Amino acid sequence: MSERPNSFRNGPDERGRFGIFGGRFVAETLMPLILDLEKAWDDARKDPAFAAQIADLGTHYIGRPSPLYYAERLSDELGGARIYLKRDELNHTGSHKINNCIGQILLAMRMGKTRIIAETGAGQHGVATATVCARFGLPCVVYMGAKDIERQAPNVFRMRLLGAEVVPVTAGAGTLKDAMNEALRDWVANVENTYYLIGTAAGPHPYPAMVRDFQSVIGTETRTQILEMAGRLPDLVVAAVGGGSNAIGLFHPFLDDPSVAITGVEAGGEGLEGNLHCASLTAGSPGVLHGNRTYLLQDGDGQILEGHSISAGLDYPGIGPEHSWLKETGRVSYVPIGDEDALAAFQLLARTEGILPALEPAHALAHVADVAPTMGRDQIIVMNLCGRGDKDVHTVAAALDARVQKAN
Amino acid sequence: MSRIATRFDALHREGRAGLVTFVTAADPDIETSAAILVGLAEAGADVIEIGMPFTDPMADGPAIQAASIRALAAGGSLTVTLDLVRRFRRSDNETPIVLMGYYNPIYHRGVATFLEEATEAGVDGLIVVDLPPEEDDELCLPAREAGLDFIRLATPTTDEKRLPAVLANTSGFLYYVSIAGITGTASAMASDVGAAVQRLKTSTDLPVAVGFGVKTPSQAASIARVADAVVVGSAIVDAIAKAPEGEAVNAAKTIVAALAKGVRDARKVAA
Numbered sequence: 001m002s003e004r005p006n007s008f009r010n011g012p013d014e015r016g017r018f019g020i021f022g023g024r025f026v027a028e029t030l031m032p033l034i035l036d037l038e039k040a041w042d043d044a045r046k047d048p049a050f051a052a053q054i055a056d057l058g059t060h061y062i063g064r065p066s067p068l069y070y071a072e073r074l075s076d077e078l079g080g081a082r083i084y085l086k087r088d089e090l091n092h093t094g095s096h097k098i099n100n101c102i103g104q105i106l107l108a109m110r111m112g113k114t115r116i117i118a119e120t121g122a123g124q125h126g127v128a129t130a131t132v133c134a135r136f137g138l139p140c141v142v143y144m145g146a147k148d149i150e151r152q153a154p155n156v157f158r159m160r161l162l163g164a165e166v167v168p169v170t171a172g173a174g175t176l177k178d179a180m181n182e183a184l185r186d187w188v189a190n191v192e193n194t195y196y197l198i199g200t201a202a203g204p205h206p207y208p209a210m211v212r213d214f215q216s217v218i219g220t221e222t223r224t225q226i227l228e229m230a231g232r233l234p235d236l237v238v239a240a241v242g243g244g245s246n247a248i249g250l251f252h253p254f255l256d257d258p259s260v261a262i263t264g265v266e267a268g269g270e271g272l273e274g275n276l277h278c279a280s281l282t283a284g285s286p287g288v289l290h291g292n293r294t295y296l297l298q299d300g301d302g303q304i305l306e307g308h309s310i311s312a313g314l315d316y317p318g319i320g321p322e323h324s325w326l327k328e329t330g331r332v333s334y335v336p337i338g339d340e341d342a343l344a345a346f347q348l349l350a351r352t353e354g355i356l357p358a359l360e361p362a363h364a365l366a367h368v369a370d371v372a373p374t375m376g377r378d379q380i381i382v383m384n385l386c387g388r389g390d391k392d393v394h395t396v397a398a399a400l401d402a403r404v405q406k407a408n
Numbered sequence: 409m410s411r412i413a414t415r416f417d418a419l420h421r422e423g424r425a426g427l428v429t430f431v432t433a434a435d436p437d438i439e440t441s442a443a444i445l446v447g448l449a450e451a452g453a454d455v456i457e458i459g460m461p462f463t464d465p466m467a468d469g470p471a472i473q474a475a476s477i478r479a480l481a482a483g484g485s486l487t488v489t490l491d492l493v494r495r496f497r498r499s500d501n502e503t504p505i506v507l508m509g510y511y512n513p514i515y516h517r518g519v520a521t522f523l524e525e526a527t528e529a530g531v532d533g534l535i536v537v538d539l540p541p542e543e544d545d546e547l548c549l550p551a552r553e554a555g556l557d558f559i560r561l562a563t564p565t566t567d568e569k570r571l572p573a574v575l576a577n578t579s580g581f582l583y584y585v586s587i588a589g590i591t592g593t594a595s596a597m598a599s600d601v602g603a604a605v606q607r608l609k610t611s612t613d614l615p616v617a618v619g620f621g622v623k624t625p626s627q628a629a630s631i632a633r634v635a636d637a638v639v640v641g642s643a644i645v646d647a648i649a650k651a652p653e654g655e656a657v658n659a660a661k662t663i664v665a666a667l668a669k670g671v672r673d674a675r676k677v678a679a
Binding site: 185 | 465
């Protein structure tokens with residue numbers, strides 16, 4: 001990328017690309033459907049009635065706008081920049097995922113689809129999908145890696161309570177990437193009636209752009225709220241990136257504000273030296289998987305590697321294509337944060353603010369804890385608290401227990 | 409004339425359909441795989457498709473997924489796949505070889521490098537499942553330029569509006585996927601397939617091969633009556649997987665011989 005674009009907010013192009021990233025790398029069986037979806041999405045986004053429906057459900061069902069909260073005790077403890085948390089963990093279902101699910105299920109119904117499928121990692125997207133399917137009375141099948149089913153048992157139970165069928169996927173390592181393969185296999189066999197409700201800003205065009213647009217409510221609200229509360233734009237905005245939907249939702253409305261620095265935080269797992277991490281942007285290379293070209297964790301033969309993170313929601317070897325482009329243009333910086341630091345940040349927020357963050361935003365918080373002390377009191381950081389930590393209590397307890405035992 | 413065109417010409421003159429067989433490279437191991445390829449041709453395969461192992465075969469059913477995993481565990485890779493083609497070409501310079509798989513290993517190697525190695529090894533065509541016509545400049549056009557056929561899949565979802573795009577840069581033959589779904593699962597009705605093939609034939613002069621869900625010699629025969637070739641993959645891969653230790657080559661040859669007989673006798677029975 002030799003030239004700086006006039007705007008960072010114009011992508012994707014008509015081929016669904018952000019620079020070289022994105023595209024439509026899918027089997028022919030799915031192509032007519034992808035083109036239909038693109039057309040339906042183009043129509044819907046121009047329809048004021050569609051926007052009004054989303055806004056109404058946003059207010060009365062999700063609980064939008066979510067608060068922007070000045071975390072005073074956390075800021076004092078870190079002793080630097082003033083830290084604001086965008087409280088998307090207070091949404092119905094406990095994470096930002098519902099923003100996208102409401103938008104897509106309305107679109108699915110506009111398209112006349114009668115069956116919804118989804119993939120899930122941590123289970124947050126699965127729960128959000130099962131929720132909107134219950135709300136609109138559509139059958140729902142959620143593909144989830146067997147390993148994730150084990151470590152996210154409460155969310156599995158929630159999905160079943162909501163009437164969804166949760167299908168365990170044992171292929172590969174039994175995590176998010178394998179669940180996505182299985183969802184694609186279902187879709188290709190049931191193209192007529194089925195809508196694939198992808199949970200992150202990845203996959204074939206138009207998904208990355210569409211999911212971003214549904215999630216941009218986060219950044220749009222944040223922009224208005226920070227201007228009201230602080231009278232100016234933040235110096236830094238930070239979010240965790242797995243597939244990258246909460247991050248692109250927060251970042252996108254700020255991309256053309258040069259005074260705002262933007263950082264995405266990847267899962268550094270147990271360190272970038274080996275393979276036990278999910279830092280596709282920091283340690284991966286461009287490749288093609290799940291319908292798009294993007295940064296991937298892969299070996300020398302182009303085989304996809306299994307990622308690792310303490311957070312099931314970040315445990316994906318790829319990343320949304322727009323993030324790959326934002327990395328290459330230099331507009332957004334991406335940094336890894338490891339399991340240990342995320343665990344420490346989880347406890348820090350519990351102790352200082354009385355908030356249990358999900359392990360995904362705990363990664364973002366760990367980076368905030370690193371940089372806030374190097375900034376002045378007059379500076380502002382906004383971080384997306386994209387999910388609540390209730391689902392992770394058992395994982396955190398087990399990890400802390402193991403560390404106590406190790407120390408003894 | 410390319411090996412693929414030559415072979416389909418010969419089949420046409422013989423008045424019969426061809427048998428296209430699929431196996432995954434390096435399944436169950438590299439040496440056995442080399443022997444299986446030779447065995448396929450001996451047993452009556454007219455075209456050989458070799459699956460390039462990939463960790464995430466999104467369009468494949470359980471049988472071919474498992475084959476990919478076995479192959480990777482046995483040291484399979486794109487390099488090994490190309491080596492297997494080279495070895496096969498030492499004893500057989502006529503049977504067309506088509507590599508089938510997913511784009512990432514090719515992209516990661518570099519398209520230009522891959523095409524050079526593939527043509528040098530004796531590959532005749534490519535089927536890359538996750539490259540629709542919308543992405544033709546990635547590999548399809550460079551491959552055609554390098555003299556390789558780029559074989560595209562048409563599916564039950566390929567309607568009249570879509571078909572010209574699918575056919576535009578397709579060469580060698582057209583692969584009609586008889587069901588909307590993954591490999592090796594349901595099978596289509598021969599009558600539906602016949603109608604679909606006729607429809608495709610009004611738009612292209614390319615031979616039409618039909619696959620997905622063809623498992624038995626009698627199914628193969630019924631497809632052979634209405635199409636230019638029959639593709640069988642999962643059933644062969646399954647036979648390799650279920651063969652006792654040391655019997656994989658024989659198991660593959662046995663099923664392929666039976667399929668070949670079904671295909672060869674099909675039109676005689678019909679006539």
